[in-house]
Amino acid sequence: MRASIYVLLIVVAADAQSVNPTAARASYVAQVIDQASTPAPAAMGGMIIGYLDDFGAVYRTYGAATVDGTVPLNEKTLFGIGSNSKLFAATLLAIANERGLDLKTAARSLMPARNVITPSENRYAIRFLDLADHHAGLPKNEGHLYGALSDLYSDYASDPITCDPSTTELIHDCGCCDPIYMSLLGLQPTCGTGVANPVYSCPTHAPTSGANGWLYSNEGFEMLGNVVATWLQYPSWNQANLTEISEPLNMPDTVPLESFNGSQIARAAKHCSPATRTTNVNCQLLDWLPVGNPAGGLFSTASDMLTFLSYNAYGATGTPPNSTLAGALPIIHQNYESYPGGGQELAWQNLILPTGELERWKDGANGPFNSYLAYVTKPITRMVVVLEAGAPSTDLSGIVAQIMNNTGPSISSVATADGIPGTGIAQNTWIVIKGTSLVPATAPAAGVDWSSAPEFASGQLPTKIGDVSVTVDGKPAYVYFYCSAATSTVCTSDQINVLTPLDTASGLVPVVVTSNGVSSLPFSKSLNGISPAFLEFGAGPYVAATHAGGSLLGPTSLYPGLSTPAKVGEPVVVYGVGFGLPGTAIVNGSSAQSGSLPTLPVCQIGGASAALSFAGLISPGLYQFNVTVPAASGDNPISCTYSGVSTPSGEMITVQ
Secondary structure, three states: OHHHHHHHHHHHHOOOOOOOHHHHHHHHHHHHHHHHOOOOOOOOOEEEEEEEEOOEEEEEEEEOOOOOOOOOOOOOOEEEOHHHHHHHHHHHHHHHHHOOOOOOOEHHHHOOOOOOOOOOOHHHHOEHHHHHOOOOOOOOOOOOOOOOHHHHHHHHHOOOEEOOOOOHHHOOOOOOOOHHHHHHOOOOOOOOOOOOOOOOEEOOOOOOOOHHHOOOOHHHHHHHHHHHHHHOOOOOHHHHHHHHHHOOOOOOOOEEHHHOOHHHHHOEHHHOOHHHOOOOHHHHHHHHOOOOOOOOOEEEOHHHHHHHHHHHHHHHHOOOOOHHHHOOHHHHOOOOEEEOOEEEOOOOEEEEOOOOOEEEEEEEEOOOEEEEEEEEOOOOOEEEEEEEEOOOOOOHHHHHHHHHHHHOOEEEEEEEOOOOOOOOEEOOOEEEEEEEOOOOOOOOOOOEEOOOOHHHHHOEOOOEEOOEEEEEOOEEOEEEEEEOOOOOOOOOOEEEEEEOOOOOOOEEEEEEEEEOOEEOOOEEEEEEOOOOEEOEOOOOOEEOEEEOOOOEEOOOOOOOOOOEOEOOOOEEEEEEEOOOOOOOOOOOOEOOOOEEOOOOOEEEEOOEEEOEEEEEEEEOOEEEEEEEOOOOOEEEEEEEEEOOEEOOOOOEEEEO
């Protein structure tokens, strides 16, 4: 194996150059975000996407923050976050749980005594947990949007719930027109035709369970946030959120519209302000939003939202560090129930990405604004926040999915070692895989190789180094080396060198990298019969070659004191890969492989025919060519053609 290890180290060095991994990562992330966000919806007023991972934050902006373009769009622009406000209500519940409020406490037990609910009524058994995981069986909104907590509590206690016909924006939104809600009652949707003919009265439903019983409810979170704030002895939900969450996490811009100061009004998207909430046509829908609504009343910025995501993703070591709130995270982030697409936590939902990663997410909308938050924690923690104004049809979930998929374990290229870019690969061939988040970001700067793999003791090559493995066409490949762009100045991207398995398939096959149990998206690559290439010293163009005695062959300047040119008529050794299989059978994954090619390639040096005395496999995937140098001088192109396919042009050998 010494010859193959020596030559494959050359493959790694072929990409050597000094780079700034953090800057390279930021540039890559910016490109991914731009691709995911293009084209921007025509109706969009402005959108900002914030991204944060272990390498740092990236912000990208699109459109204008205000309709007249006078407010700069940046990470400090305030947007309504709609239902992402529920995440703060859920956090407050977890904080209260730490202090003794049982999640299974009946919500009616903490309501004012005047709002009586009898044991025979459906709301009697609703727990705080049911409110927080959308399984309380309550309709989407209360009968009429409350102006005081007494209104909210009265709606909750009433049965049936009757929508206020004077509230034109939500005339059907108490649930009576919702087919899912009404189906849980065994009823058909009942909707009136306008304020002149209201038919908006429906009974409450008992608490539900399972994905089929999940029913998204704003009313549930309106109750939750306000009752929990009262239990924590705060005069309002707003004050509880400010004291317990926003201030400890240093999120100064996460406030309801009514609390805006002068600076926040100046930075508000669409010129939303407390003074014009009922007259500003761009924020018109906000005129019905109850003051301090824990289900959808908060505004925030991309900067604040990344801080909040950082707290959820990193816990006590988030940005800023916060050990006090960290104890709430295990309470929030566990599956209490399910929704049709995955697991339901306290307000958060989760799903499995195509990469196999668990993503936690929440979306929000309140008319003029849309928002989306998501994060994953391994193999590389990364977070995305999207805040958008003016285009309710924008597919924020699709944008975030594309960003998450392409910033996670992602293969950007697969090629035969020192082969022709863009061409296929072959079986039993050394290939180089490059991409993002393919290997641990903590890999040593020098990379990791198979030198200590226990498989060698039984005569086999390792299919896994640490937690990194690769499949080609669904078959395990043999991992020799990997390095991380996060720590290495040699590898400009994450890189893995593997030997492909024996496989007689042809055409496009999937290449998949798995790191720490998380798999990359499949990368399609053409699998051919052969993919011949000479290995090169460093970045080339000189082929990896030695004199017959084993000393390095190349110009004296290549490796001063070690490399020397070939002489005319001298037999030399050149190394290559991708020439297919020898004439004798070999064992897949064996640490010892050898055998001559069935026929000799046709080779040239400097345009003259070069005689071969041997061409064959000398170790796994590594071919040796014993060639006699014809009459030539200086740097000469070298090439060999085998089964009608030639090695890359431009490769050189030095003759003196």
